[in-house]
Amino acid sequence: MTPSRTSCRRMRRTARPPSPPARDSRSAPVPGQVWQLLDHLLTRVTPRGSLLERSRDFPDDFSEIFADLRRARRALGAAVNG
Secondary structure, three states: OOOOHHHHHHHHHHOOOOOOOOOOOOOOOOOHHHHHHHHHHHOOOOOOOOOOOOOOOOOOOOHHHHHHHHHHHHHHHHHHHO
């Protein structure tokens, strides 16, 4: 179902991030503000998926990346399973 123009305009007016946007460098763990923004977004829509990107500065054991992946899966799973 495609949202109407009115509902899109209303969503733009009311969809405010909980805090100022964070700079995502793709070389460090996902900042807390980005998780807050995702959580806020998931209260309004259910996306088909999300992208977790890391382009450089990979940790030796990948623990930071796996932690971000678990966090994203929890958030998306909660949104999908309600």
